[in-house]
C-alpha cells in the first residue's frame with residue numbers, strides 16, 4: 309500500500325518524512341493491538357484521515373503525533389467493539405480503564421500520595437523541549453477517549469458543545485471525561501516533572 | 508459538604524462553563540478548608556496554558572535524547 313495515497317490530502321504539511329514515520333509507528337501499534345495486519349491498515353488509514361483534518365491546528369510535531377495516536381486508539385477500540393460485539397456498557401469500562409486506582413479513596417478524598425503539591429515556577433518549565441516530551445508521554449498514557457476529549461478541548465480549543473456533537477457524547481459525559489483527563493494528566497506531570505528528583 | 512472528588516469535578520467543569528450560584532458557594536466552602544483542592548485549582552490554568560503552548564511547540568518526539576530524563 310502506498311503511503312502517498314493516504315497522505316495526499318495532507319500535502320500542506322511539508323514534513324512528509326515525519327508523517328511517514330508516524331504512520332509506520334501507528335501501523336506497528338495497530339498490528340500489535342489487533343493482531344491482524346490488513347485490519348490494522350484500514351484502522352490506520354481511517355485514523356490518518358480523521359487526524360489530518362485538524363492538522364493545521366498543530367504547529368508542533370509532538371502535539372500532532374499525540375493527536376494522531378489519540379484518534380488511532382479510538383479507532384482501535386471501535387474496531388475491537390465491532391468485531392466482538394460487546395455492549396455499550398462493557399465498552400465504557402474498556403475505554404475508561406477503570407481498573408487503575410484513581411486519586412481518591414472510597415469516600416472521595418485525596419489519597420495522601422495523590423494530593424496536589426506545590427509546583428515551583430511552572431511557566432518557566434514550559435520553555436524546554438524536555439517538558440514537552442514529558443507532556444506528550446503523559447497525554448499518550450491517558451485512556452483513548454480521555455486524551456481525545458482533552459486535546460479537542462485544550463489543544464484544538466473547541467467549545468464543549470462542538471465536542472459533544474463530534475463525538476456523540478452527552479455534556480454530562482464530556483464533563484466526566486474531562487475531569488478524569490485533567491486529574492490523570494495533573495498526576496502524571498506531578499510525578500514525572502514537578503516532583504523532587506523527577507528531573 | 509462536597510468531597511474532593513466532587514470538588515475537583517466542579518473545578519474542572521468551571522474550565523468549560525460557568526458554575527451555578529449554588530455550585531460556586533459549595534465549592535468555595537470546600538476550598539476554604541481543603542489545601543489539596545486549592546492546589547488542584549491553581550494547576551488547572553497551568554494545564555490549559557501548557558496544552559495550548561504544546562500545539563505550537565516545535566518538538567520532535569523522535570529526538571534521540573528523549574527517553575530517560577536526568
Ligand SMILES: [Zn+2]
Pocket residue numbers: 510511514537541542543544
Ligand atoms: Zn478537597
